[in-house]
Amino acid sequence: MTTGIALHHRIDGPYDAPVLVLGPSLGTDLHLFDAQVAAFVDRFRIVRYDLPGHGGSAAPDGPRTMADLADAVVALLDRLGIERAHHVGVSIGGAIALQLALDHPGRATGLTVIASAARFADPDSWPQRAATVRKEGTGAMLGSRPGTWFVHSFAGTDEAERLLGMLRATGDEGYAACCEAIAGFDVRGRLPEIGVPVLAVAGAEDPATPPEMVRVIADGVRDGRFEIVDGAAHLLNVEKPEQFNALLGAQLAASGGVSGRVN
Incomplete structure (x- = not known):
């Protein structure tokens, strides 16, 4: 598959282990998942990627849709010789995972969608942000x-400053193009097509994708589970890594027959 989008990526973990694909949020890079890699790397082959114009990925050469981004992830996996994986994504990364499961059935063994949506709020605001x-x-x-x-209360911590550093390093065009992809994304009517197990996780204090928005995903797919992480906002896997890792471990155990224990 040729998409014109080459995603910078990193691979950790045993070559022959089940595969986890981790997709970051707008304005962050693949190091958003450092705590998850530390917890699961002994038992999974973990593929992390950077969005276009983020981290080590080149800026896009034109407008992109969520389908384009999902195709780019599949193209990356094709190059790596990976047929199927459990896809984990935060915000736009979760939207990419949903789009991938819809457009490329059979490539996902399951999804864990974090602080995301089947349709993001205020779609007209995203081109303005771009x-x-x-x-x-x-x-x-x-x-x-x-x-x-x-x-x-998390502001000012080393982890908060690390996240803001990712945003400072993000290219303007890459960020803007992803905003436009978010504006055009709406899979609410297609959620019943997703047959793999889906865990949808919300931060209890997230104003961007509040719990009721995330719950729509779990309620709409055929095999959905919804969880809330208290005391967390949008990047809950960084704010509350132990709580999130426990949820992900349980989901992997339920959907993939692997141990739910995390390090």
Whole structure:
């Protein structure tokens, strides 16, 4: 498959182990999942990727849709010789996982969708955000991240500063193009087509994708489970890694026949 999008990636874990694919959120990079890699690397082959214009991935050469991004993930897996995997994604990464399961049935053994949506709120606002970032840079988004990406009490921690550093390093065009992909994304009517087990996880204090929005995913698919992580906002896998890792481990055990224990 040729998509015109080459995703920078990193692989950790045993070559012959079951595969986890980890897709990050808008404005972050593959190190968003460092705590998950540390917990699961002994038992899984973990593939992390950067979104276009994020981390080590080149900026996109034009407008992109969520389907384009899902195709790019499948193309990456094809190059790596990986047929099937459990896909984990935060926010836009979760949307990519949903799109992939719909457009490429058989390539996912299951999904864990974190702080995401079948249709994101205020779709008309995303092109406006893209225009702001193209004019002012990704730094224009820094002030709004405390309280959105993480609860205010988490602000100022080393982990919070690490996350904001990812945003500072994100390319303006890559961020803007992903905003436009989010604006056009709506799979609410297609959720029943997804037959693999799906875990949808919400942060109890997430204003971007509040629990009721995330619950739509679990309720809409054929085999869905919904969980809330208390005391967390949008990037809950970083704010509350132990709680999230326990949920992911249990989901993997239930859907893939592997141990639910985490390190």
